[in-house]
Amino acid sequence: MSATVSNYEIDSVDRSEVLRYLGYAGQTITPELDSRIDDVIARCIQIGRTRGIWRVFDVSGSGVRDDGMPFVSLEGTPLTLVGHSICEHLDGAVAVGVMAVTTGMGVDRELRRLSLTDHVEQVVFDSAGTTLVERTADACEADIVAEASRRGLFCTWRFSPGYGDMPLDTQPVLLATLDAQRMLGITLSSSLLMTPTKSVTAVVGMFGDPRRSSHPNCSDCICHDFCTIRATGRTCRG
Numbered sequence: 001m002s003a004t005v006s007n008y009e010i011d012s013v014d015r016s017e018v019l020r021y022l023g024y025a026g027q028t029i030t031p032e033l034d035s036r037i038d039d040v041i042a043r044c045i046q047i048g049r050t051r052g053i054w055r056v057f058d059v060s061g062s063g064v065r066d067d068g069m070p071f072v073s074l075e076g077t078p079l080t081l082v083g084h085s086i087c088e089h090l091d092g093a094v095a096v097g098v099m100a101v102t103t104g105m106g107v108d109r110e111l112r113r114l115s116l117t118d119h120v121e122q123v124v125f126d127s128a129g130t131t132l133v134e135r136t137a138d139a140c141e142a143d144i145v146a147e148a149s150r151r152g153l154f155c156t157w158r159f160s161p162g163y164g165d166m167p168l169d170t171q172p173v174l175l176a177t178l179d180a181q182r183m184l185g186i187t188l189s190s191s192l193l194m195t196p197t198k199s200v201t202a203v204v205g206m207f208g209d210p211r212r213s214s215h216p217n218c219s220d221c222i223c224h225d226f227c228t229i230r231a232t233g234r235t236c237r238g
Helices: 015-021 031-047 084-089 105-117 119-150 168-178 180-184
Strands: 004-007 051-064 070-074 080-082 095-102 199-207
Touching: 004 119, 015 031, 015 119, 031 105, 031 119, 051 119, 051 168, 051 180, 070 084, 070 095, 080 084, 080 168, 095 119, 095 168, 095 180, 105 119, 119 199, 168 180, 168 199
Parallel strands: none
Antiparallel strands: 004 051, 051 070, 051 095, 070 080, 095 199
8 A cells, every 4th residue: 555644633732741741840930930831832833743654564574583583574565674672562563554744944943043032942842742743643553453444353552763772773664654744744764864853754553453452441552542443333452
């Protein structure tokens, strides 16, 4: 199948997640700061252009490289997923959803502006941007889970380059496989850092039978707010 590009309507984020990224551990927050945090979160959501691209590839094989690292290869793409962690995660998978999401350059520009004008708001805005891109990734993952359901398959949770021993140098081929630079404007530095900085790449395994996943029940599912399966009277678990 060809790649799917989506614009995601994200109108809220989990405030507790923003505070978690800020390192909040129960400290007293003044009413003034509390209000500023809400204002910064709202501004981040307004500025963000939350978009994603995803594509599903059949698993074509697996093995072990000469250096002893296991790998999973995907049909119709040079993208190879290397590492003990990702191979364990995808053990038994018949297909893999490959995804990239971003909040766009507007968030980066605002971060740069705040770095010169208001350090407190910069830190809060940075945490809000991280929360926003992860919520965008939840929306994109929901699309992949829905595609798996249409195929009669079941998903695990998303797994990104840099997790476990999956190398960051997976990024160039993954982004090229999705044509993410042209479609979303995501580029890589020589040190493999993405621009826009609030961008996420990941893969999602698809299996013939249910696996332990990030979707154990509908109420706690990270994809809950973006799920299209429940409207059909079913769940992603069958």
